[in-house]
Amino acid sequence: MQDMTKLLFGAVLGALYVVLGIFQILWTVIGPQPGFDALFLTGDPFNGFVLLVIGAVFVTGAWKLFRDIGEGAVFIYIGILLSILFGMVEFFALCAGAIETIFFGEEGSGWAITDSINPLLYLAAIGAVGFFAWGREFLRGLRAA
Amino acid sequence: MSCVCPLAFLSAGTEATITEIRAGKGMRLRLTGMGLCPETRVKVQCANRGSLIVSVGDARYALSRGMATKILVRGTQEAA
Amino acid sequence: MTKQIRIALAGNPNVGKTTLFNAITGARQHVGNWPGVTVEKKTGRVSHNGYEIEVVDLPGTYSLTAYSADEVVARDFILEEKPDVVVQVVDATNMERNLYLTTQLSELRSPVVIALNMADMAEARGDAIDRDRLSAFLEMPVVRTVGTRKDGISSLLDAVIEEAETSPHHEHTIGYGDDAERMIASLVGVLETDQSLAARYPLRWLAVKLLEGDEDVLARIQEGPAAGRVQNILSSIDTDGYEATMADKRYEAIAAILPQVRTVNTRSMNSSDIIDRVVTDRYLGIPIFLALMWGAFELTFTVASPFVTAIDTAIAWLAEAVAGSIEPAWLASLLGDGIIGGVGAVLVFIPNIFILFLILSILEDTGYLARAAFVMDRPMHALGLPGKSFIPMLIGFGCNVPAIMATRTIEGEKDRLLTILINPFISCSARLPVYVLFAGAFFGQQAAGGVVFFLYVLGIVVAIASAKLFRSTILPGESSPFIMEMPPYRIPTALTSLIHMWDKGSMYIRKAGTIILFGAVVVWVLASFPYGVEYGSAESLAGSLGHLIEPLVAPLGFDWKVSVALIFGFLAKEIVVGSLGVLYGTGEESLSSALLADPNLSAATALALMVFVLIYTPCLATLGVIKKETGSWKWTGFSVAYGLIAAWILAFIVGHLAGIFSGGM
Structure with missing residues (x-):
């Protein structure tokens, strides 16, 4: 049963990462499209590439769990880890942006949190849910490594 | 009991016993220090691309295929 | 008055040696280069129980042959500078290979203290190591350390000081079998005739290395009066054969000790292998x-x-x-x-x-x-x-x-x-x-x-x-x-x-x-x-x-x-x-x-x-x-x-x- 949850989690989150990654790259090529403001797409191709990679790890995990060929859960764990890692990278970048604007910003150029939000940041929140669900199991394994 | 073959030919997940290391003295002594010497059991963990990862006891080594062709093994068996 | 001791940290690469070094010396360290080679030299200092201890971090090596700059640096330091104590950092999760270096260190006749590092990891996965028995077999002190948490540093330094004050020191050697021992004995006999050599190096170690065909050691005796007779003996034998036999004997000795001091928790695949399956994946890597x-x-x-x-x-x-x-x-x-x-x-x-x-x-x-x-x-x-x-x-x-x-x-x-x-x-x-x-x-x-x-x-x-x-x-x-x-x-x-x-x-x-x-x-x-x-x-x-x-x-x-x-x-x-x-x-x-x-x-x-x-x-x-x-x-x-x-x-x-x-x- 545990595996079924992981499978669904990996499949859904993986699909989200892949779709948003494709959007990010598309936006670079064809420019921002109307109607997607809520997704906070930045049109950064590298950002899109990272989204695709994380998505691929999740999808691979879900696929392996589905086919029951073993090691599927491992891919889900690493996917969660990558998700959180890149969420943190973006979070640090956001903080740095805020600090810079507050202390050294030129007059009138207000800093808006919405400028710094991107899919890597908010998808990490979902990744974090997975971490709280299975993180103990995973970290125990790592420390014993 | 299968015959002697280079370590490089083994697929992931197989175990074997080293019989001989065909390398210069310096390399052979180095491998001995790392625990890769005749009569030890090695397990191929991963055999992707140009190189492979083997385990000897609890140590993991990455070695290039060139290196792995110089290490001869016997008694190959699929690990459960 | 504070007494001065100099110790050297030896060990395999990736055993947490640097972490332990940092834990011992803290910020009191200096990074330089070993003379003549591009190998980094780190030294640090620490005071403990009225002793001022200088710690030299030797390069990480798997053995002490003369085939890499790292190993030459490590063994020359121990041979020429004669530190008071050599601390070998041993990875508790990977004892076989680590003890191979121990067998070589003990032949250099320096007092050795074993720091059984990453002991927490070994314990976490269910291994149990009997340190007293290990110490008895090796005839050297064994201290449990966890460098990342600074555990055991104080007891390690206690053991180091005690060992530095103990003399004469007991020499622990491995028997290489009758044939090799005969050759070693005859080589030692010849080497004894070279007074200056005998004063500087442990003769048994020289003989063992000559038998292994170590060119660096051969060069060291070349100038002395014993050179000719040593050459005679060596030319009559196959050093490659002896080198292999002696390596076998070292591992045999280790294999004989280990089951008596360690109970291993058997497991199929560890977490590192599991992570490696993903990050070294053929497509995703x-x-x-x-x-x-x-x-x-x-x-x-x-x-x-x-x-x-x-x-x-x-x-x-x-x-x-x-x-x-x-x-x-x-x-x-x-x-x-x-x-x-x-x-x-x-x-x-x-x-x-x-x-x-x-x-x-x-x-x-x-x-x-x-x-x-x-x-x-x-x-x-x-x-x-x-x-x-x-x-x-x-x-x-x-x-x-x-x-x-x-x-x-x-x-x-x-x-x-x-x-x-x-x-x-x-x-x-x-x-x-x-x-x-x-x-x-x-x-x-x-x-x-x-x-x-x-x-x-x-x-x-x-x-x-x-x-x-x-x-x-x-x-x-x-x-x-x-x-x-x-x-x-x-x-x-x-x-x-x-x-x-x-x-x-x-x-x-x-x-x-x-x-x-x-x-x-x-x-x-x-x-x-x-x-x-x-x-x-x-x-x-x-x-x-x-x-x-x-x-x-x-x-x-x-x-x-x-x-x-x-x-x-x-x-x-x-x-x-x-x-x-x-x-x-x-x-x-x-x-x-x-x-x-x-x-x-x-x-x-x-x-x-x-x-x-x-x-x-x-x-x-x-x-x-x-x-x-x-x-x-x-x-x-x-x-x-x-x-x-x-x-x-x-x-x-x-x-x-x-x-x-x-x-x-």
């Missing part, structure tokens, strides 16, 4: 690696940004304060324009450099960097380079100096030389300000990013093309086969990663404090003399120098000011910006508008200039390290000449192509 690298650079540039701005602001303020308050005017000019301006231009990058090194340290400490080298082996192999050379290339984006030092981990001499020679083409962060200035001024905010990206890619392309070229001409051959340990994954501790970062990052600060300070003063002097000329004008020394060079670079569209800046850029590439600021007499603030207004400069010329700055002669600090690491003026000179010629040709091509598209240069 490289994308994951690239994604992580993107993350590293994102952090390096965005997170450092506020710190960079802060330093920039502080330096600008300082320069202004100095210029406005100091008399006479020439001194104010030297301090403000010359020193603060020049050195400041470099200090601005410190946040970037430190963050990059911190990230690389963390990646290294978790064990991922070894996997990255494995994953990149195949693509790198296609370029004729070993996977390991990827790490120096990566560090090269930060600074080429530590990058070239990092090539020490590459085994093959040709592979190493090749990696060193192509490294300067990787665009280091010092070149970034030049790009930022010119791309920003001539291509506008929108296109500037693309131009900078193009330069980074061009650097990589030049590096790859050069690697291919060198492989097929001056350094022929395949990249040599490699073997590399994959340390288990660990959660890095903040302290270790920070110390690691500091080791590498402080090199950059030292560079700023010495060579760049010197460069800034030279630029200022050349721009200010002969006395009375306008600062940085065509009549100054700098101006004459520029006019001298001008004909050489005229085909590229560069005038005398650019020539001068390029000459100074040889000291350090970031000086290009500072010296242009000086020569245009504007400072860095309004330099970009001054550049735009210069009729001699067009967008195409600016592009050619950036390409030239990317590729031409590595900076002085890099050349210094190339000389040191290759040990050859020939290769250093080659690097200068090759860089200059390649830069000239490529700048010419790029400049003229850009000129055609944009309508004239």
